[in-house]
Amino acid sequence: MSKFNENEKEQIRQCLLTKGKELFIQYGLSKTSIDDLVQACGISKGSFYKFFTSKEELFYVILQNQEEISNRLIGEHLRKNLPPKELISSFFHMAFQMADENPLLQQWFEDGEHERIIRKLPKHLVDDFAQDNDKKGIVFVQALIERGVLKEQDPEVINGVMRAIMMLRLYKEKFGSDLFPKIMDVIIDYISEGLTKPV
Known part of the structure; x- marks a missing residue:
């Protein structure tokens, strides 16, 4: 295989991210092969x-790079002027709605897919993204505490609570959509x- 210069590497990486997203949305992760990705x-x-070590790693990186999802969710709720309880309730409901509307997140939350994908990923990748997401979440929680929306508590704990609520989406199929x-x-x-x- 010929060596790529830095510019070519970046172009290939961007192509894999762009075409990967298109193929994963169109066919799903399980039906998209590495042959499909390299051909594209x-x-x-x-x-x-x-x-990438696997198509699962590519899928995960694409999913985590969708900054507009978390930015929209956080940004809108930092601008909203609602009573505290309504603001937090709105945040959770909108987060679940966005997960239901996003085709990549829908695949992520399919029964068993989350665990299967995580098992195929390099541990450092999962840890790095988790740390980045935690940092964002803690900044968001701190902003809500400063505004008086949330009562004074450990931001790390509150961020953990919010993440735990979102993880319940993994059980939607077990309980049934109704x-x-x-x-x-x-x-x-x-x-x-x-x-x-x-208090």
């Missing part, structure tokens, strides 16, 4: 592995009350 970018299979929203309405109501009610 005009590279060899050996070249693919210079950039029952799950009703369960989440109750949980979100209790959590929003508990996070915002003054």
